[in-house]
Amino acid sequence: xxxPGPDHPITIEPNPRRVTVRFGGRVVAETExxxxxxEASYPPVQYVPRADADPAxxxxxxxxxxxxxxxxxxxxxxxxxxxxxxxxxVWSYETPFPAMARIAGHLAFYPNRVDAIEEADA
Numbered sequence: 001x002x003x004p005g006p007d008h009p010i011t012i013e014p015n016p017r018r019v020t021v022r023f024g025g026r027v028v029a030e031t032e033x034x035x036x037x038x039e040a041s042y043p044p045v046q047y048v049p050r051a052d053a054d055p056a057x058x059x060x061x062x063x064x065x066x067x068x069x070x071x072x073x074x075x076x077x078x079x080x081x082x083x084x085x086x087x088x089x090v091w092s093y094e095t096p097f098p099a100m101a102r103i104a105g106h107l108a109f110y111p112n113r114v115d116a117i118e119e120a121d122a
Contacts, residue, residue, distance in 0.1 A: 001097050002068040010039045010069060012047075012102045017119040019046045021053075021109050024084045028114065029053035032122045035102060039069070046117060047106035050092070058107075063088045070103070071096045078114070089113035 004010035012035050019034040020027060031052035037045045063075040076090040092107050093100065111117055 001071075003099055004039075004069055008040050008069065010037065010100070012037050012100070015046060015119070016122065018122045019048060020116070020118045020120070021048065021114055022116045022118070023057075023078050023086055023089070023114045024080045024082070025115075026057065026080060027054070028057050028078055029107065029109070035106060037103060037108075043111075045108050046119075047103045047108050050105050050107055053090075053107050058090060059085075061088050065091070067093075069097070070100045076107070086113040 015034040015036045018032050021029040029048045029052055031048045033049050035047040037047055057078050057080065058076040059079045061075040061077050065073045070093050073091045073093050075088040078086040078089050089110050090107050093103055096103055109117055
């Protein structure tokens with residue numbers, strides 16, 4: 001486990017805007033309670049509360065990754081009723097390291113595996 005610091009800063013802040021994730025013409029997630037995680041030089045990531053995503057569209061995957069700063073991530077594919085899918089498009093840190101505890105219970109989406117991650121005034 002590594003702690004964020006000057007050499008690898010990570011911040012987590014509430015996003016005051018409505019965040020909507022779309023895939024295949026469907027709203028996969030929509031929330032006014034997203035958290036914006038900024039990590040080092042990476043683009044910001046919106047973490048959406050799991051309760052604000054459509055669980056019927058998410059299928060757990062066997063894929064897993066490890067981040068030395070956040071912990072172990074599990075993945076989900078988006079699967080639409082018509083069969084279209086986006087493999088491993090969603091990840092979640094079920095039990096993140098203590099410094100990242102705020103993202104527990106949240107989902108993040110790869111921008112290049114969904115149609116859009118939109119932000120609008122709430």
